[in-house]
Amino acid sequence: MPNASIRIAIADNHPVVLVGLAQELRALQDVEVAVMAQSSDELIRQLNERPCTVVLTDDTLPDPQAKCGGGLLALLRASYAAATVVVLTMADHPEVIHALREQGVAHIVSKSDATVHIARAVEAARTGRPYLSPKITKIIDESGRAAA
Secondary structure: OOOOOEEEEEEOOOHHHHHHHHHHHHOOOOEEEEEEEOOHHHHHHHHHHOOOOEEEEEOOOOOOOOOOOOHHHHHHHHHOOOOEEEEEEOOOOHHHHHHHHHOOOOEEEEOOOOOHHHHHHHHHHHHOOOEEOHHHHHHHHHHOOOOO
8 A cells, every 4th residue: 555644663672462353454545564573673674764753652662772762752852853652551550651752652453452452553653643542541531640
C-alpha cells in the first residue's frame, strides 16, 4: 500500500505479539506496516531507512544502545519527532503509567484491552488527539491523579 496515509513501525520483543499487531494493523484502511522490529536497535536502524508517522512500541523493549537519557522513548522523541509514539504496556501500576505520561506519551494502550483499542490509538495519533485505552484510563482514575 504505497500511498498509505499512515506508515507504522511496530516494535515488540515477542515475535507472536509482533506478528499479531502487524496483522491487526494491516486490516485497517490507509495503513502500511513499514517496520517490524524485535529490539530497539533494530527499530532505530529500520526507522533510519523507512521513516514512519506512527511508532507502536512496547514500553519494556530492551534498550541497550540508546544514547539519550531516558531510554528509547526519549531517543524517539529527540530523533524522530515527526513520528507519534503509541505505547503498548502490560503495566498496571499507576506510577508506570504516570511516568509514561510525564515523558510526553499521549497514546497508551494496555495489552489487556481488546485489540480494537490499537486501531483507536493509531487513529487518534493520526488526528493529533491523545488516547488512553480503558484499562489505562481506569488505572489513572483509581490512582486519584488526573489524566491531563
